[in-house]
Amino acid sequence: xxxxxxLSLRADSFALSDIAFTVPTGAYAVLMGRSGCGKTTxxxxxxxxxxxxxxxxxxxxxxxxxxxxxxxxVGYVPQDLALFPHLNVRENLAFGLHARGLPSEERVEELxxxxxxxxxxxxxxxxxxxxxxxxxALGRALAFRPSVLLLDEPxxxxxxxxxxxxxxxxxxxxxxxxxxxxxxxxxREDAKALADVVLELHGAK
Amino acid sequence: xxxxxxxxxERPFYIALSVLGGGYALLVALMIVANVAYxxxxxxxxxxxxxxxxxxxxxxxxxxxxxxxxxxLVGVPMGxxxxxxxxxxxxxxxxxxxxxxVLPPLIVGLSLLIIFNHFRxxxxxxxxxxxxxxxxxxxxxxxxVLAQFSVAAAFAVRTMRGTFxxxxxxxxEVALTLGCTRWQAFRRVTLPLARRGMMxxxxxxxxxxxxxxxxxxxxxxxxxxxxEVLSSSVFLELSVGRLExxxxxxxxxxxxxxxxxLLVRKVGGTRL
Numbered sequence: 033x034x035x036x037x038x039l040s041l042r043a044d045s046f047a048l049s050d051i052a053f054t055v056p057t058g059a060y061a062v063l064m065g066r067s068g069c070g071k072t073t074x075x076x077x078x079x080x081x082x083x084x085x086x087x088x089x090x091x092x093x094x095x096x097x098x099x100x101x102x103x104x105x106v107g108y109v110p111q112d113l114a115l116f117p118h119l120n121v122r123e124n125l126a127f128g129l130h131a132r133g134l135p136s137e138e139r140v141e142e143l144x145x146x147x148x149x150x151x152x153x154x155x156x157x158x159x160x161x162x163x164x165x166x167x168x169a170l171g172r173a174l175a176f177r178p179s180v181l182l183l184d185e186p187x188x189x190x191x192x193x194x195x196x197x198x199x200x201x202x203x204x205x206x207x208x209x210x211x212x213x214x215x216x217x218x219x220r221e222d223a224k225a226l227a228d229v230v231l232e233l234h235g236a237k
Numbered sequence: 238x239x240x241x242x243x244x245x246x247e248r249p250f251y252i253a254l255s256v257l258g259g260g261y262a263l264l265v266a267l268m269i270v271a272n273v274a275y276x277x278x279x280x281x282x283x284x285x286x287x288x289x290x291x292x293x294x295x296x297x298x299x300x301x302x303x304x305x306x307x308x309x310l311v312g313v314p315m316g317x318x319x320x321x322x323x324x325x326x327x328x329x330x331x332x333x334x335x336x337x338x339v340l341p342p343l344i345v346g347l348s349l350l351i352i353f354n355h356f357r358x359x360x361x362x363x364x365x366x367x368x369x370x371x372x373x374x375x376x377x378x379x380x381x382v383l384a385q386f387s388v389a390a391a392f393a394v395r396t397m398r399g400t401f402x403x404x405x406x407x408x409x410e411v412a413l414t415l416g417c418t419r420w421q422a423f424r425r426v427t428l429p430l431a432r433r434g435m436m437x438x439x440x441x442x443x444x445x446x447x448x449x450x451x452x453x454x455x456x457x458x459x460x461x462x463x464x465e466v467l468s469s470s471v472f473l474e475l476s477v478g479r480l481e482x483x484x485x486x487x488x489x490x491x492x493x494x495x496x497x498x499l500l501v502r503k504v505g506g507t508r509l
Contacts, residue, residue, distance in 0.1 A: 081410045101413040108414040114407040118429045128415035131425070176416065 033057045034078070034180055034212055039087030043073050050087075053231050057092065060206050060213045062223040065233035071216040072111065074233070075182050078214070079108045091180050091212075102131075104180075107173030107211070111184040113165055115157040121168050122153040128176040136175075143171040146208060147201060163194040167201060174209060183215040187222055199225040269491065275484045284485040289461045290470060294489065296378060297466040301446040301497075304385035308393035308442035309435060316397025316438075317427070321406065337391035345387050346452030350375065353456075380457035381464050385446035392445050393438040400434025401427075440501050447494055467493070 039051040048070045055061040065071050076082040078089060080101035088097045096104045116124050125143055126136035144150030147167040152160065160168065166186060173181060186202075187195045203226065206213060215226065223230050284290055319331060337345060353364040353375050364375050374380040404427070412422035428435075450468040453459070459469035467490050474482035 076410075079410075079414050081413065100418075101410070102416045102418060104414070106414055108411060110407055110411060112405070112407060114405065114411045116408065116412075116426060116430075118426075127412070127425075131412070131416035131421060172411075172415065 033090070033092050034061075034214055035088075035090040036074075036078070037088045037090075039074070039077065039089070040085040041073060041077055041082060041087075042085060043070065043082075046070055048073065051233075055212055055214055055229060057212055058210045059228040060202075060215065060226055061229040061231055062227035063214060063216045063231045063233060064220070064223055065216075065218065067218055069233050071218075071233055072184055075108070075184050075214070075216055078104075078180075078182055079106055080104050105176070105178050107176075107178035107181040109166075109169045109173050109181075109183045109186055111186075111188070113169040115160075115165060115169055115172070117157050119157070120153065121149065121155050121157065121160075124157060124168055125153075125171045125175055127172060132176055134176065139175055143175060146174075146205065147171050161194075162190050163197060166190065166198060170201070170205065174205065174211065177209070178211065181211045181213045183213065185217055186215065188217065188219060195221075202226055272484050272488050272491070276481055276488060280481055281485045281488060284482055285489065289465065290486065290489075292462045293465045293467055293470045293486075294493070296381065296464075297447065297468075297490075297493070300378065300381045300385060300466060301443050303382045304389050304446040305393075305439050305443035307382070307386045308390040308446075309397075309439050311390050312393030312397040312438045312442070313428075313431070313435065315394045316399075317401050317423075319394070319398045320401035334391055334394050337388050338395070341451070342388055342449065343451035343455065346384055346455030346457075349380075349384060349387060349452065349456040375456065376458040376460065376464060378457075378464060381453055381466060384452035384456045385449045388449060388452065389442035389445040393442040396438035396441055397431070397434055400431050400438070404430055436501055440498060443497060443501075444494065447490065 034053075034055040036054070037052050040049040041047070046069075051074065053061075053063075063071055063074070073082060077084050080096070080099060084097070088095060090096065091104065091106065096106075116127065119127065122140055125140045129136040129139060140153075141150070144153060147170060149164065149167050149171060152164060152168065157165065157168065170183075170186070187198050190198060199222075202213075202215075205211070206226075215222065217223070285294075315334065319327070319334070353367075354362045356363045358366040361369070364373075367374060372379065374383055408430070409422045409426055412426045413419070417425065448468060450472065453464070453466065453469060454472070457464040459465050459473055461473070465473065467486055470486045471483045471490075474480075474486060
């Protein structure tokens with residue numbers, strides 16, 4: 033479960049106040065809103081990458097409001113993916129496991145199957161197509177079995193057929209992992225294809 | 238350089254750029270040709286045989302290496318702080334970091350001399366206090382390294398700052414969400430990605446150190462076999478009217494500089 037209560041935060045060009053929403057455990061929520069209205073900022077706050085002015089954030093029964101990003105157990109896929117260019121695909125997938133001192137081999141193989149990227153393991157990230165890179169970023173975020181998955185406009189940069197393909201990847205990830213997901217987008221079709229819960233963000237000031 | 242796509246009508250544009258830029262390339266080439274023409278291989282070998290020049294070459298190599306290494310050691314953290322953080326007094330710190338870049342190097346030497354010989358610890362100068370503890374900077378080899386470092390580090394800071402500014406912060410942020418502490422993200426993501434910048438910073442600092450002369454003259458002196466580096470050897474040769482010797486040493490410096498540049502590239506590799 034993701035439970036956000038009376039969240040207020042300020043960015044360079046706007047402020048958001050009194051944001052509240054709940055995503056039930058295991059649900060796939062799509063947060064809609066036009067570009068620049070603060071969706072990304074909210075995700076950053078959930079990850080612990082942005083200080084908030086007030087409010088609380090719960091993941092399940094855990095109050096993570098004051099925790100550093102590493103301790104929130106959150107999988108984050110930013111819009112630009114930010115894959116590690118100095119590591120190959122396998123190393124990217126294993127990164128979060130190594131950082132936590134967990135064994136990686138078996139889990140990485142598992143992710144390769146789940147996301148259909150086993151044949152990319154030895155590749156560098158520079159040569160990946162948009163859809164491939166997206167799957168690797170998703171796998172990297174899921175590797176350590178986070179309780180919450182946050183996706184920032186994951187499909188906006190993809191062409192239509194790749195997007196359809198990613199819709200089915202995301203559906204199967206959801207079926208197989210049951211991770212509580214918050215997917216931020218401005219694309220209505222993402223919500224139609226994936227959402228159990230649709231949230232809309234209006235009126236950033 | 239990639240292939241240039243030159244449409245016929247674009248040719249005058251590229252010709253104009255080539256003439257303006259090429260004039261400078263020609264000047265540099267002429268300087269090297271002039272040096273080579275003024276001396277002979279025998280002359281260079283003679284010069285290299287002199288024990289004083291050998292000592293000077295040796296001191297140059299290790300003092301520049303140390304100065305560049307220390308420059309990188311402060312350039313990485315300071316560059317990162319300036320690129321990634323906001324804090325009170327940052328503008329002042331930026332100005333301080335620019336001083337060695339804009340200040341005439343001679344004044345750096347003078348300032349070091351004053352620090353070491355007029356700042357007091359108890360009732361002795363800093364230099365005297367250090368001497369009592371077995372260290373010597375003024376007119377000593379350590380002073381050569383310090384004088385080189387004082388200027389070179391500012392260039393390393395600039396280079397590293399530029400490197401970190403170009404690196405998206407997002408990539409480190411993702412590392413944080415994946416379970417890294419700040420230290421781990423820095424070590425496992427930021428530093429490996431900054432490798433090219435670090436090589437550039439090291440090279441720039443090394444080259445500045447090689448060319449340093451003014452501060453050395455004032456702070457470390459140019460004592461044969463003790464604080465003489467190649468740049469001061471050129472000066473010493475000139476001061477006694479041996480132009481050939483000065484030119485021969487200049488050519489040795491060019492060879493050393495190009496050699497080190499190639500070595501750094503090779504050691505640093507080309508991946509990323």
